[in-house]
Amino acid sequence: xxxxxxxxxxxxxxxxxxxxxxxxxxxxxxxxxxxxxxxxxxxxxxxxxxxxxxxxxxxxxxxxxxxxxxxxxxxxxxxxxxxxxxxxxxxxxxxxxxxxxxxxxxxxxxxxxxxxxxxxxxxxxxxxxxxxxxxxxxxxxxxxxxxxxxxxxxxxxxxxxxxxxxxxxxxxxxxxxxxxxxxxxxxxxxxxxxxxxxxxxxxxxxxxxxxxxxxxxxxxxxxxxxxxxxxxxxxxxxxxxxxxxxxxxxxxxxxxxxxxxxxxxxxxxxxxxxxxxxxxxxxxxxxxxxxxxxxxxxxxxxxxxxxxxxxxxxxxxxxxxxxxxxxxxxxxxxxxxxxxxxxxxxxxxxxxxxxxxxx
Amino acid sequence: xxxxxxxxxxxxxxxxxxxxxxxxxxxxxxxxxxxxxxxxxxxxxxxxxxxxxxxxxxxxxxxxxxxxxxxxxxxxxxxxxxxxxxxxxxxxxxxxxxxxxxxxxxxxxxxxxxxxxxxxxxxxxxxxxxxxxxxxxxxxxxxxxxxxxxxxxxxxxxxxxxxxxxxxxxxxxxxxxxxxxxxxxxxxxxxxxxxxxxxxxxxxxxxxxxxxxxxxxxxxxxxxxxxxxxxxxxxxxxxxxxxxxxxxxxxxxxxxxxxxxxxxxxxxxxxxxxxxxxxxx
Ligand SMILES: Nc1ncnc2c1ncn2[C@@H]1O[C@H](COP(=O)(O)OP(=O)(O)OP(=O)(O)O)[C@@H](O)[C@H]1O
Ligand SMILES: [Mg+2]
Numbered sequence: 001x002x003x004x005x006x007x008x009x010x011x012x013x014x015x016x017x018x019x020x021x022x023x024x025x026x027x028x029x030x031x032x033x034x035x036x037x038x039x040x041x042x043x044x045x046x047x048x049x050x051x052x053x054x055x056x057x058x059x060x061x062x063x064x065x066x067x068x069x070x071x072x073x074x075x076x077x078x079x080x081x082x083x084x085x086x087x088x089x090x091x092x093x094x095x096x097x098x099x100x101x102x103x104x105x106x107x108x109x110x111x112x113x114x115x116x117x118x119x120x121x122x123x124x125x126x127x128x129x130x131x132x133x134x135x136x137x138x139x140x141x142x143x144x145x146x147x148x149x150x151x152x153x154x155x156x157x158x159x160x161x162x163x164x165x166x167x168x169x170x171x172x173x174x175x176x177x178x179x180x181x182x183x184x185x186x187x188x189x190x191x192x193x194x195x196x197x198x199x200x201x202x203x204x205x206x207x208x209x210x211x212x213x214x215x216x217x218x219x220x221x222x223x224x225x226x227x228x229x230x231x232x233x234x235x236x237x238x239x240x241x242x243x244x245x246x247x248x249x250x251x252x253x254x255x256x257x258x259x260x261x262x263x264x265x266x267x268x269x270x271x272x273x274x275x276x277x278x279x280x281x282x283x284x285x286x287x288x289x290x291x292x293x294x295x296x297x298x299x300x301x302x303x304x305x306x307x308x309x310x311x312x313x314x315x316x317x318x319x320x321x322x323x324x325x326x327x328x329x330x331x332x333x334x335x336x337x338x339x340x341x342x343x344x345x346x347x348x349x350x351x352x353x354x355x356x357x358x359x
Numbered sequence: 360x361x362x363x364x365x366x367x368x369x370x371x372x373x374x375x376x377x378x379x380x381x382x383x384x385x386x387x388x389x390x391x392x393x394x395x396x397x398x399x400x401x402x403x404x405x406x407x408x409x410x411x412x413x414x415x416x417x418x419x420x421x422x423x424x425x426x427x428x429x430x431x432x433x434x435x436x437x438x439x440x441x442x443x444x445x446x447x448x449x450x451x452x453x454x455x456x457x458x459x460x461x462x463x464x465x466x467x468x469x470x471x472x473x474x475x476x477x478x479x480x481x482x483x484x485x486x487x488x489x490x491x492x493x494x495x496x497x498x499x500x501x502x503x504x505x506x507x508x509x510x511x512x513x514x515x516x517x518x519x520x521x522x523x524x525x526x527x528x529x530x531x532x533x534x535x536x537x538x539x540x541x542x543x544x545x546x547x548x549x550x551x552x553x554x555x556x557x558x559x560x561x562x563x564x565x566x567x568x569x570x571x572x573x574x575x576x577x578x579x580x581x582x583x584x585x586x587x588x589x590x591x592x593x594x595x596x597x598x599x600x601x602x603x604x605x606x607x608x609x610x611x612x613x614x615x616x617x618x619x620x621x622x623x624x625x626x627x628x629x630x631x632x633x634x635x636x637x638x639x640x
Binding site: 047050051052071072073074077078079081082083084085086087088089098099102103146150 | 536
C-alpha cells in the first residue's frame with residue numbers, strides 16, 4: 001500500500017520560509033494534483049517528497065514509514081521532470097534501463113520491463129535513438145517510460161506537459177490519465193494549469209504562497225470553495241466578485257445589500273453564523289450561473305467573445321464593477337448595449353472580510 | 360536567411376578563408392622548415408635552408424646520430440611517461456574538483472573556487488627555488504615523479520577553472536533524475552558528467568599536454584641526470600656554445616613532434632565525436 005502522509009512540512013532557504021506547514025493525506029492509488037500560482041512552492045514540496053530537497057521541519061511518510069532521511073532511490077518513487085532530464089548520451093533503451101541496471105536487476109528482467117513500457121508508450125521503434133533525435137512529445141514519453149520501468153509506488157510529475165504544444169498537451173494528458181487507470185499507482189502531479197488539475201485529479205491540493213488553501217475533489221473545489229483564493233483560482237473564466245454589506249442576520253438567513261444592485265437586498269437561506277449586520281462581505285458568482293436577463297444588476301456591454309458553444313459577455317456595471325456572463329450558444333448581445341441580469345442566491349458564494357466562505 | 364547578395368557572401372567567405380589560410384601557413388612554416396631540413400645534409404641546410412631535400416642534399420645523418428649515438432630512446436620514453444601521467448592525473452583530479460565546485464552547493468564553495476583560481480594568475484616558475492628545495496627535501500631529485508608532481512600542480516588550476524565552467528552548463532535535473540534512479544554520486548560523475556563534458560576534457564587535454572611536453576625549465580633544474588632527461592633537455596646536448604649540430608637538433612625535434620601529434624589526434628577525435636553526438640540539449 002502506498003499511502004502517503006505529510007505532517008506539518010516546513011521548508012526554509014536560509015531565513016526565507018517558503019512552505020509554512022503543509023498537511024496532506026494521500027491514499028493508495030490516488031491521483032493528486034498540486035496546483036497554484038507560480039512560486040507558491042509546488043515544486044519545492046514535490047522535490048521534498050522525492051528526497052531531492054532537505055525537509056526543514058515536519059514528517060513525510062510513505063506506506064507508514066518515515067522517509068525524511070531516506071535517499072530518493074529508497075523511497076519507492078519515480079519522478080518525471082519538466083525538462084525531461086533524459087541522459088543525452090544514452091539511447092532511449094539505455095535511458096530506461098539505466099536505473100534498473102543500477103538496481104542490479106537481471107538482463108532478461110530489464111529487457112522485459114523496457115520492452116513492455118516501450119510497447120505501452122509506442123516507443124518500440126525509437127529504442128535505439130538518442131534523446132536529441134526525438135521530438136518533444138517523444139522525449140516526454142521516454143521520461144515517463146523511465147519512470148514506469150522502475151515500478152514505483154508513487155509517480156511524481158513536475159509540470160510534465162508545459163513544454164508541449166497545445167494539441168500534444170491534450171493528447172499526453174489523456175495518455176497520463178489512461179496510464180493511471182492501467183497501473184493504479186499513486187500519482188502526485190504538479191501543474192499551474194487548472195484544466196489539467198480538474199481533468200486528471202481525484203484530489204486537488206490548492207496552494208498559495210507556501211500554504212495549502214484547500215484540499216478536495218475537483219467538483220468539491222468548484223462547487224464549494226473554502227475561500228476567496230480557491231474560488232478565484234478554480235474555474236475559467238474566473239468567478240465574479242461583487243462587494244456587498246450584510247444588512248441583517250437572523251440565524252437562518254442573511255440579507256445582503258449588493259453594491260450597484262437596483263433591487264435592494266438579496267436574501268440567503270443559510271445561518272451565516274460568523275457575520276453580523278454591517279459587515280462587509282464579498283459575493284461570488286460564476287459566469288456560467290448568470291444569464292443576460294433581468295434587472296437586478298445592469299450595465300453596458302464592453303466586449304463579447306463568441307466561441308460557438310458558449311459566449312462571454314463582459315459587462316461594466318453602473319458603479320464601476322465588472323461582470324462576466326457566460327451564455328450557452330451564440331448570443332445576440334452587441335457591445336454598447338445596456339443589459340441586466342439577476343442573481344440566484346442558490347448559486348452564489350459568500351465570503352467574509354478575511355476571505356473565508358460564509359455558510 | 361540573410362538578405363546579403365550571394366556575391367557579397369562568397370566574397371566575405373573567401374576573405375575569411377584567405378585569412379585563415381595565411382595564418383595556417385604562418386603557423387606551420389617553422390614546423391615545415393624543421394621537417395625538410397632534418398632530411399638534409401649539413402651543407403644542404405646552410406646553402407639553402409628553404410629548399411626541399413634533393414638527391415644531392417638528402418641525408419638522414421641527423422636521425423642516425425640521434426638514434427644511434429645518444430640515449431634518445433630513453434629521453435623519449437621519459438617525456439612520454441611524464442606527459443601521459445601528468446595528463447591522466449590532471450584530467451581525473453581536475454574533472455573531479457571541477458564537478459565538486461560546479462555540482463554541489465556548500466559553504467566554502469566560492470572560497471575554494473577562488474583559492475584554486477589563484478594558481479592561474481601566479482606563474483609556477485616564480486616558485487622554482489622553493490620547488491627545488493621541496494624536491495630535494497623529499498628526495499625526489501632526478502626522478503620523473505618530481506616532474507609529474509610539478510606539472511600536475513602547474514596544470515590543475517586552469518583545468519579546474521575551464522571544466523567547472525562547462526559542468527555548470529549541465530542541467531541540474533539530470534543529476535537529480537540520476538539520484539532518483541538510485542545512481543551513486545560517483546557513478547553520476549563517471550557515467551553522466553564525464554561523458555557529457557568529453558569535448559571540454561579533450562580541449563583541456565590538449566592545452567595541458569603541449570606545455571608539459573615542451574617544457575625545458577623544470578627538467579633542466581630537477582632532472583639533469585642522463586637517465587631521466589626528457590626530449591627537450593636531451594636535444595640541448597646538440598646545441599653547443601660554439602657549434603650546434605643542426606642535423607641532430609632538427610632530427611630530434613622532428614621525432615619529438617610524433618607523439619604529441621598522435622595524442623593530439625586522439626583528443627581531437629574525442630572532441631569531434633562529443634560535438635556530433637548532440638550532447639547536452
Ligand atoms: N534554491 C532556492 N533558494 C531560495 N529560494 C528558493 C529556492 N528554490 C525555490 N525558492 C523559492 O521558493 C518558492 C517556491 O518555489 P517553487 O519552485 O516550489 O515554486 P513553484 O510553485 O513550483 O512555481 P512554478 O509554478 O513557477 O514552478 C519561490 O518563491 C522560490 O523563489
Ligand atoms: Mg515549479
